[in-house]
Structures are given as structure tokens and as C-alpha cells.
Amino acid sequence: MQLNPKQKDVWETYICEKPKIMVCSGAKRAGKTFVLILVFLAHMSKYEDKGLSFIIGGATQASIRRNVLNDMEDILGKELKLDKTNAVEIFGNKVYCFDGANADAWKKARGFTSAGAFLNEATALHDMFVKEVISRCSYQGAAVFMDTNPENPAHTVKTDYIDNDGQRLKSGRLNIKAFHFSLFDNIYLDPEYVESIVASTPSGMFTDRDIYGYWVAAEGVIYKDFNKEIHYVQSKDIKVKRFVKYFAGVDWGYKHPGSIVVIGEDDKSNLYVLEEHAKQHEEIDYWVDVAKDIKKRYGNINFYCDSARPEHVKRFRREKLRAINADKTVVSGIEEVARLFKLNRLYVVEDKVKLFKKEIFMYVWNENTGEPIKKWDDVLDSIRYAIYTQNKPARRRERAK
Ligand SMILES: Nc1ncnc2c1ncn2[C@@H]1O[C@H](COP(=O)(O)OP(=O)(O)OP(=O)(O)O)[C@@H](O)[C@H]1O
Ligand SMILES: [Mg+2]
Structure with a gap:
């Protein structure tokens, strides 16, 4: 399996620096989720057969299946079937899948001690849920991996994590590392597919966010392409x-x-x-x-x-x-x-x-x-x-x- 240069950067940062929180934000189809699934699996493999708990958070159970579990199955080459508690065993540890879009979703993660979490589409999750999951990752060496498309720059995912890129803990360990992806970073996408996405994405905010991956505010006239x-x-x-x-x-x-x-x-x-x-x-x-x-x-x-x-x-x-x-x-x-x-x-x-x-x-x-x-x-x-x-x-x- 080959990683594109931006994904390699993410992978190497995980291997060399082991940040506590890693955030990949940017364009759609840029390869953010894919590389973080790899990193998350690598992270879990370090705790093989320890019987620990890990968390996957997504907006809904369906989006967790679509965005995370399907690619994870391909990488692992085995079926991931959730049990009655929406958990699945990977490398001898339990991975709990929580839907985190609603205001009371954080309660699901209450009382947990986790060695790591993957938060998919972080801006689609409730801020309280994101914060609860991070605070649950208290096991020695625990790490949190987040991916998201950009939204309004005032969003807490941006202000609380991405804007603190490079922050270190007292121990010297890197606390937060943020990566920015553009559509063109995913060099393995079919060029014709990229061309068609660019041609069909509306000008202004949609292009800035979905193609270039920038956290821009929506501004000005809405239908900018009307001529x-x-x-x-x-x-x-x-x-x-x-x-x-x-x-x-x-x-x-x-x-x-x-x-x-x-x-x-x-x-x-x-x-x-x-x-x-x-x-x-x-x-x-x-x-x-x-x-x-x-x-x-x-x-x-x-x-x-x-x-x-x-x-x-x-x-x-x-x-x-x-x-x-x-x-x-x-x-x-x-x-x-x-x-x-x-x-x-x-x-x-x-x-x-x-x-x-x-x-x-x-x-x-x-x-x-x-x-x-x-x-x-x-x-x-x-x-x-x-x-x-x-x-x-x-x-x-x-x-x-
Ligand atoms: N290094 C790679 N090797 C093979 N396939 C890859 C690689 N990186 C990404 N892909 C594939 O490219 C597609 C887009 O990647 P991914 O889902 O990670 O994008 P994303 O940035 O999370 O997009 P979105 O914002 O739409 O969720 C997926 O089908 C994924 O399986
Ligand atoms: Mg994704």
C-alpha cells in the first residue's frame, strides 16, 4: 500500500512524535480518513491483547460503518461485525462505536478509560462529545485522531485544536498536531474524477472548503455561479x-x-x-x-x-x-x-x-x-x-x- 506525500507526513509524525491529538482537516476525498484509520490501527496494535477499550466516534452508526469500518475491513482483510453494544474486537482489544452528533451523546462515553479514539467528521459531532472522548483517553500513551472537512472558522474543532497546532505538554510530548489536506494531495485519485469534482463544485465557499480545504466563512452572494x-x-x-x-x-x-x-x-x-x-x-x-x-x-x-x-x-x-x-x-x-x-x-x-x-x-x-x-x-x-x-x-x- 502506498501513501501519498501528505499521508506520509501524517504517518511519520505519528511514528516519530506520537502527538496526543492529531487532526486532519481539509478537502473531500483527500485521503484524511484513510491515513488516520491506518494510524489508529497501528496505535491499537501496540496494545495487542491488553483487553483495553478504544473509541470510534461518528455522527451516526451508519456513517461510522460507511466512513470508517468499511475501509478498516479492507485494510485488515476481515469482517468487522459489531456486537449488541456496538463494539468490535480488534487486536485483542474492544473498540466501541459511538454516535456523537447530539447534545447528550457525551454520556455514552462517560466512565470510560480509553487508550485511543478515532473521531470521524469531527465537526459533525457535538462539542461536548468530542471533549468527553478526549478526556476519556487517559490510558498511558493514549492518542486521539480526528478528521473533518472544514467549516466556519469559528467552529470549536478549529479554535480549540487546529489553532493550537504545535502545542506541547509539560513533559515535552507534542499535544496537538494539525494537518491540512487539499483535494490535489490525493494523487492516487483518477485525474478525470478530480477534474469532474472541480468542475461541479460551486464557486466561493464550497470550492474553498471542499477542493482547497480552507476553513473559510460563508460570505457574499450565495449563487455566485449564476450568470x-x-x-x-x-x-x-x-x-x-x-x-x-x-x-x-x-x-x-x-x-x-x-x-x-x-x-x-x-x-x-x-x-x-x-x-x-x-x-x-x-x-x-x-x-x-x-x-x-x-x-x-x-x-x-x-x-x-x-x-x-x-x-x-x-x-x-x-x-x-x-x-x-x-x-x-x-x-x-x-x-x-x-x-x-x-x-x-x-x-x-x-x-x-x-x-x-x-x-x-x-x-x-x-x-x-x-x-x-x-x-x-x-x-x-x-x-x-x-x-x-x-x-x-x-x-x-x-x-x-
Ligand atoms: N494511500 C491510499 N491508497 C489507496 N487508496 C486510498 C489512499 N488514500 C485514500 N484512498 C482512498 O481514496 C478515497 C478517499 O480517501 P478518504 O476517504 O480517506 O478521503 P477523506 O479525505 O476522508 O474524504 P471525505 O472528506 O470525503 O471523508 C477512499 O476511497 C480511500 O479508500
Ligand atoms: Mg473522510
């Missing part, structure tokens, strides 16, 4: 397209405008925002009429709805409209829409939208929270709900490849 010269098309251009599917997105609103958009997919998998209906101070009866009119013209299509008003969703269903609760995961949904603009696979019929034209340039990140500012988002939210939910099965298929 009115490219992404606006006219009704007359649309007539020649062959549409294979239509669907709609619904964002309920009264004080703010409510909105319904209709999206069409052509035979080349390009999406077109075909219609925008945005209006303030309208009751549900109005939106039922709009949706029924859409149904009359496009057929019995899916309406992906904001789930915040279940009574409106129910009303749509009573009216025999195919109302489906949308997946509203904010940043991932934005990333999906932004990716389609970047790839020039999402277009907007300029003469059929109005509020969109303002929102697309006014919708901005809140630098402090890393979430969008909840203004100028009414039409954009309905587009996001529709596309993110509609594309869900395709995303799952892609991930499974």
Missing part, C-alpha cells in the same frame, strides 16, 4: 426543448411572498424554471387555484412543499394535488442548486419570472452563522425544495457508485 448571460433563456427558446418531466416547488408565505415554481427537465437532464408564481397576502385558497391551474397544464406533477405548514400540505392533498414534504436541508440544498448553475444544467425562463431576478443577486450568507440570511429567499427556496428533493434518488445512486 444572466448564460442562465436566462426566453420562452421562445423553450418551445424546441423536449421535456421528459415536470415538477413544482412550493414555499408558503403570507407576510412574505408565498411562491410556487414549475421546473421542467429536458431529455439531456437540464432543468428549466418555467414559471414563477409569487404573491404576498394570499390565503391558501389562492395557492390551491394556482396549483390546480398548473396541474391542468402540466399533468398530475409532484409539488415539493415547505413542510412548515402541514395544514396547507394536507389541503393540497385534499384537493388531489400531489403534495410531498420537501427535504429542506439548507446548505446541502443550496449546494445542489449551485452545482447545477456551475455545470450549466439549470436555466431560468427570464420572461416568466419576476421576483427571482431580484433574489438571485440579493440572497446572501450570514457570515456569523454560515447559514443564509432569511431574506430574498422566497422563490429561491421553492426552487431549492423542488430540485433538492426531486434529485434525491439520483444523488443516492451516485454516492453508491
